[in-house]
Amino acid sequence: MDSMIKVVIVDDHKILTEGLKGLIDGSGSAIVVGVAHSAAECRLSLGFWKPDVLLLDVGLPDISGLDFCKEVKTQFPAINVLALTTHDEYSIVRQMLDNGASGYLIKNAMAEEVLAGIQAVAAGGTFLCHEVDLLLKRPREKHIWLTERERELLKLIAEGLTNGEIADRIFLSPETIKSYRKNLLLKLDAKNTAVLVRIAIEQKLIG
Amino acid sequence: MDSMIKVVIVDDHKILTEGLKGLIDGSGSAIVVGVAHSAAECRLSLGFWKPDVLLLDVGLPDISGLDFCKEVKTQFPAINVLALTTHDEYSIVRQMLDNGASGYLIKNAMAEEVLAGIQAVAAGGTFLCHEVDLLLKRPREKHIWLTERERELLKLIAEGLTNGEIADRIFLSPETIKSYRKNLLLKLDAKNTAVLVRIAIEQKLIG
DNA sequence: CTACGATACCCCCAAAAGGGGGTTTTTATC
DNA sequence: GATAAAAACCCCCTTTTGGGGGTATCGTAG
Numbered sequence: 001m002d003s004m005i006k007v008v009i010v011d012d013h014k015i016l017t018e019g020l021k022g023l024i025d026g027s028g029s030a031i032v033v034g035v036a037h038s039a040a041e042c043r044l045s046l047g048f049w050k051p052d053v054l055l056l057d058v059g060l061p062d063i064s065g066l067d068f069c070k071e072v073k074t075q076f077p078a079i080n081v082l083a084l085t086t087h088d089e090y091s092i093v094r095q096m097l098d099n100g101a102s103g104y105l106i107k108n109a110m111a112e113e114v115l116a117g118i119q120a121v122a123a124g125g126t127f128l129c130h131e132v133d134l135l136l137k138r139p140r141e142k143h144i145w146l147t148e149r150e151r152e153l154l155k156l157i158a159e160g161l162t163n164g165e166i167a168d169r170i171f172l173s174p175e176t177i178k179s180y181r182k183n184l185l186l187k188l189d190a191k192n193t194a195v196l197v198r199i200a201i202e203q204k205l206i207g
Numbered sequence: 208m209d210s211m212i213k214v215v216i217v218d219d220h221k222i223l224t225e226g227l228k229g230l231i232d233g234s235g236s237a238i239v240v241g242v243a244h245s246a247a248e249c250r251l252s253l254g255f256w257k258p259d260v261l262l263l264d265v266g267l268p269d270i271s272g273l274d275f276c277k278e279v280k281t282q283f284p285a286i287n288v289l290a291l292t293t294h295d296e297y298s299i300v301r302q303m304l305d306n307g308a309s310g311y312l313i314k315n316a317m318a319e320e321v322l323a324g325i326q327a328v329a330a331g332g333t334f335l336c337h338e339v340d341l342l343l344k345r346p347r348e349k350h351i352w353l354t355e356r357e358r359e360l361l362k363l364i365a366e367g368l369t370n371g372e373i374a375d376r377i378f379l380s381p382e383t384i385k386s387y388r389k390n391l392l393l394k395l396d397a398k399n400t401a402v403l404v405r406i407a408i409e410q411k412l413i414g
Numbered sequence: 415c416t417a418c419g420a421t422a423c424c425c426c427c428a429a430a431a432g433g434g435g436g437t438t439t440t441t442a443t444c
Numbered sequence: 445g446a447t448a449a450a451a452a453c454c455c456c457c458t459t460t461t462g463g464g465g466g467t468a469t470c471g472t473a474g
Contacts, residue, residue: 019226
């Protein structure tokens with residue numbers, strides 16, 4: 001049928017893609033025209049597949065799904081990206097949507113939500129699974145959001161650099177690094193570096 | 208058919224379980240007699256389902272799959288547990304096998320490996336997917352393995368307690384805590400607390 | 415029976431982090 | 445053109461960590 005929504009799946013969990021393909025093909029409204037298990041594999045065929053919807057995982061083996069989403073939207077603005085991941089952290093959802101995704105599904109969502117999501121984004125709309133919808137509606141204060149510089153500092157701290165080493169690395173005064181550090185402790189409500197690093201990783205604030 | 212292997216799936220990713228059920232039922236050698244999306248849900252019916260093989264995820268929403276594996280093996284020693292997860296860390300694999308699992312599959316393994324794994328453990332054997340097999344064969348020095356006490360200390364450090372606070376909590380001298388801390392830095396090859404916490408979380412050494 | 419790992423303890427001293435206060439400049443938004 | 449947020453900088457002082465040494469006890473596997 002010509003009205004079939006063409007879908008491509010990019011996910012390295014082969015067991016999931018197999019099952020998902022069956023689910024979508026069996027729906028009658030959409031058909032899987034391609035499956036890739038890495039961003040590189042997807043790049044090779046995406047121009048040929050020309051899907052309406054790209055079901056994209058965040059945790060790809062080669063590059064981040066976050067970056068790949070941006071890449072796809074730049075090269076093929078007509079393709080609607082629907083994120084499909086295990087991550088339910090604000091930081092990931094926000095970055096994915098900022099990078100051009102039209103929808104966001106968590107892998108423990110119902111099968112029906114996948115089909116609903118595909119139809120919604122194929123029609124040019126947006127779709128968020130229930131859990132993510134609630135997440136984004138929470139008051140602003142509950143969401144941790146850092147500036148570029150803060151994320152950079154946080155990453156270097158988590159790598160074990162001292163204030164002095166960080167200062168040398170990015171050509172700033174050690175006193176400046178100290179200020180950022182104090183501010184990060186405040187923002188993330190951490191009493192010391194140990195907790196700071198734990199929260200940074202748990203909330204996926206660093207790559 | 209009487210010779211069919213009876214399988215129960217426990218995983219909160221509904222999309223994966225749907226697909227997996229189709230895959231197993233379609234194999235001709237095994238059949239899914241039950242699906243649960245949490246440990247609690249599984250407990251209710253496990254005695255009734257009486258499966259030969261339990262496909263078990265580590266990241267369940269209610270309790271850890273690690274603990275649930277031990278629980279199942281205690282109550283139903285005849286059920287062969289086959290772990291099916293995204294985790295490829297030594298610590299998780301080792302704990303799962305220590306808790307009685309007969310096999311370990313990573314979710315990005317091939318679909319064929321799932322069927323091979325089910326047949327192997329149903330026959331009373333063991334099964335490790337290729338990746339995990341390689342992981343366990345690496346020289347001992349490459350594997351980080353901590354004592355009970357060290358894991359306890361590591362957890363408290365990651366929670367942000369200082370040496371003094373930890374000492375008060377577990378009734379030891381602050382000097383003792385300091386020694387453990389220095390030893391942990393050595394063992395995990397971390398130059399400071401920030402790196403220590405990062406490695407602890409990445410290698411899944413703490414709960 | 416001895417050798418080893420795990421547990422628990424101690425001292426000294428230097429380096430780093432944390433808590434409290436600040437200032438200035440740029441850049442974007444209204 | 446005001447307002448606000450981000451970025452960069454500075455000083456004082458205390459607490460905590462890290463690096464370097466140690467010692468003693470207990471249990472268990474060779």
